[in-house]
Amino acid sequence: QSVLTQPPSASGTPGQRVTISCSGSSSNIGSNTVNWYRQLPGTAPKLLIYSNNQRPSGVPDRFSGSKSGTSASLAISGLQSEDEADYYCAAWDDSLNGVVFGGGTKLTVL
Amino acid sequence: EVQLVQSGAEVKKPGESLKISCKGSGYSFTNYWIGWVRQMPGKGLEWMGIIYPGDSDTRYSPSFQGQVTILVDKSISTAYLQWSSLKASDTAMYYCAASSSPLGWFDPWGQGTLVTVAS
Numbered sequence: 001q002s003v004l005t006q007p008p009s010a011s012g013t014p015g016q017r018v019t020i021s022c023s024g025s026s027s028n029i030g031s032n033t034v035n036w037y038r039q040l041p042g043t044a045p046k047l048l049i050y051s052n053n054q055r056p057s058g059v060p061d062r063f064s065g066s067k068s069g070t071s072a073s074l075a076i077s078g079l080q081s082e083d084e085a086d087y088y089c090a091a092w093d094d095s096l097n098g099v100v101f102g103g104g105t106k107l108t109v110l
Numbered sequence: 111e112v113q114l115v116q117s118g119a120e121v122k123k124p125g126e127s128l129k130i131s132c133k134g135s136g137y138s139f140t141n142y143w144i145g146w147v148r149q150m151p152g153k154g155l156e157w158m159g160i161i162y163p164g165d166s167d168t169r170y171s172p173s174f175q176g177q178v179t180i181l182v183d184k185s186i187s188t189a190y191l192q193w194s195s196l197k198a199s200d201t202a203m204y205y206c207a208a209s210s211s212p213l214g215w216f217d218p219w220g221q222g223t224l225v226t227v228a229s
Contacts, residue, residue, distance in 0.1 A: 046219065050215040088155055097172075099145070100157065101154060104154040
């Protein structure tokens with residue numbers, strides 16, 4: 001069982017907007033920033049959002065992140081078929097003294 | 111280009127030892143932490159630990175403390191993940207990734223090293 005809770009799956013049609021939630025606690029999301037990673041099938045994870053809502057260069061503005069209290073969200077607008085991937089949230093946990101990941105959300109584009 | 115290149119896939123027997131590597135290039139290797147992340151077959155990501163090449167300061171996840179050793183040789187810009195006695199349950203993909211701090215984000219990631227432990 002992962003420390004951060006994500007829905008195991010999400011789906012949408014091309015052009016739609018989808019959101020993926022990430023729920024934690026006061027020792028992780030509540031007191032530290034959240035990062036999001038995308039893992040395309042058969043490849044290594046890649047940074048998608050850092051410090052709650054910052055996009056690395058090269059990441060389109062269709063991707064956005066937000067955080068409120070002990071929860072965070074990743075939003076993807078203008079959904080495209082190439083967005084099919086696993087998405088993971090992560091944050092430092094002050095109690096465990098380490099990074100904790102969500103269990104991952106498999107996004108399907110219908 | 112900033113990149114991390116990991117060593118190739120390994121097939122080992124239970125009880126054997128193993129050290130896999132992660133070589134950094136295109137940046138100042140000693141100024142960024144290198145973390146290790148496990149992904150068991152069909153499962154999610156698990157943070158194992160992290161090392162600072164500048165002074166070898168190392169932090170471990172409680173789940174992996176005592177199970178693996180994280181090392182670095184800054185003279186060749188390479189970090190290592192080592193096992194002294196492998197178990198079948200160590201079968202997984204292992205990724206290294208760079209971070210500006212233990213609390214920070216990982217970017218970039220290595221391509222991964224698949225470790226298979228079977229008798």
